[in-house]
Amino acid sequence: MITIVRVIQTCQACPSQWDAWDADGNYYYLRYRSGYGTVTQYKTENWLDAPWVDGVDESQPGWALRANSEFIANIASFEYGDPLDGSMSLEDFARHAGLGLSPDIQRTAFWRHTKNQLTEEFAGDEVALARVDEVLGGINLDEE
Secondary structure, three states, X not given: OOEEEEEEEXXXXXXXXXXXXXXXXXXXXXXXXXXXXXXXXXXXXXXXXXXXXXXXXXXXXXXXXXXXXXXXXXXXXXXXXXXXXXXXXXXHHHHHHOOEEEEEEEEEOHHHHHHHHHHHHOOOOHHHHHHHHHHHOOOOOOOO
């Protein structure tokens, strides 16, 4: 069983998704949308930006995932709930996908992740950073 030790929630609903790592530093993309969950392993969290491999047989199932040079494997998939549902907690996702969660898991909630990204994006721009603080000021950044 894969045990997740670090997770960043990158979207709360439609889809619910996370970037996740195990103790060996392996990266997993967790996604739940429309009643369907998947766990995909990539070499790094930058898989979407990776170059595509030439000569992939597009008639084969899963060709798009295999074409990306960052793809390693589809680890798990499951169907659960209503097809209109796109929201799920990490704990429920892990249970349905057969993943373990470390008792001392390092978690970054969606709004904390959003603030971290915006702070990095607008580093040095005090006006923009003040606006980020203003917009996110009333939100509990660590609520999942």
